[in-house]
Amino acid sequence: MESIFGSFLMVLWTLYVTIGFFSQIIKNRKDKNFGWSRPLFMLAYITYIFGTIYGFLAKDFYIFLPYIVGFIFLNILLYQFFKYKYGK
Numbered sequence: 001m002e003s004i005f006g007s008f009l010m011v012l013w014t015l016y017v018t019i020g021f022f023s024q025i026i027k028n029r030k031d032k033n034f035g036w037s038r039p040l041f042m043l044a045y046i047t048y049i050f051g052t053i054y055g056f057l058a059k060d061f062y063i064f065l066p067y068i069v070g071f072i073f074l075n076i077l078l079y080q081f082f083k084y085k086y087g088k
Contacts, residue, residue, distance in 0.1 A: 021073035
């Protein structure tokens with residue numbers, strides 16, 4: 001039963017991260033502006049770094065996969081931040 005809930009949670013969290021961050025990336029690109037506050041972004045970035053490390057060290061695929069996907073998308077958002085903030 002734990003495996004079923006773990007799999008379901010992993011799918012939901014991965015979809016949440018993928019859809020949420022991807023839509024933010026598209027919005028930023030369309031508006032040519034970064035739409036998050038810096039403290040919120042830094043908190044998310046630190047959370048995803050530690051979540052990815054924890055999932056890897058614990059060898060827990062259910063935790064690792066959503067966090068690594070989120071970390072990849074956050075790096076795209078970080079690139080957009082520097083591009084739209086300082087690249088003008």
